[in-house]
Amino acid sequence: MxxxxxxxxxxxxxxxxxxxxxxxxxxxxxxxxxxxxxxxxxxxxxxxxxxxSKENLVHEVIIFYIDKEWLEYELLLKSNVPFPDKIKQIIFNKKETANKIHEDFYQYFMKEYAAEMSYIENLYIEKTVPSFINLFNEGKEQGYIDKDLSNEAILFYIQMMKEHMQREDVYQKVLPMTEELMNLLFYGIMGKKEDEKK
Structure with a gap:
């Protein structure tokens, strides 16, 4: 260059x-x-x-933000951090983001998320799903996810949640519940929280 x-x-x-x-x-x-x-x-x-235009700038900012976030997730998912700590960091990151993001910008973000074949959708298909499968396998190997749960069933559950959150009437209400939903998503799969296993 x-x-x-x-x-x-x-x-x-x-x-x-x-x-x-x-x-x-x-x-x-x-x-x-x-x-x-x-x-x-x-x-x-x-x-x-x-x-x-400002509209194009907003679109590019959302892509810029997603790429930045995904890079951090990728580093975390590929790291040697124990499985429960990876989950905690993912939830904490979502909570931090939800606390910091302005409601108006969140609505723009979610409109982009809801658009068919958006940048977010492509990233989800090409990178997020394969990375989540690796994460689930890691959780199963370490005994944190029920081995009887198929990855297909887990992904189907995530896909249902994702599709529901793409509806405008849903994503307009979801921001205050971000941490709870992430807890439900991950600890629901794991059965119980790490501190409850001791």
Missing amino acids: DGFTRRKEMKKSDILNAAWALFMEFGVQKVSVAEIARKANVSQVTIYNYFE
Whole structure:
């Protein structure tokens, strides 16, 4: 990558980071392109040159955020961290995100999630499902997931939950319950929480 391309990519990354931070705190509606430009230390013209419109920028910020989150999950899932601790970290991360994300930005995020063949859907099919299967197998090997439960049944359960959460009337209510739903998803599969096994 030459110097010009590198600088361009860094500038684009600065804009995405600035927009993401502002959207997380204030939501999409209340944040102007001028405010994003100020925070990213670029001109508004630069933002429009890179993203064409605020709507496209929001879409790109969601993809940027998903990629960032997925990279962290991937590192966690491939690590030597014990299975129960992986689950706790996944739940804690979801709780932290739910506590920090502005309701307005969350609604934009969920509209993207609900769109057919969205970036999120492709990531789910190509990367999340195979990684979850590996995680379930690891949980079974370590005795935390019932070996009689097939991966197909677990994935079917997750798919039902996922499809339900893609409905607008559902995702508008779900944010305050994020931690509870993650607990239900993972500890429901495991049978009981780790501290209850002792």
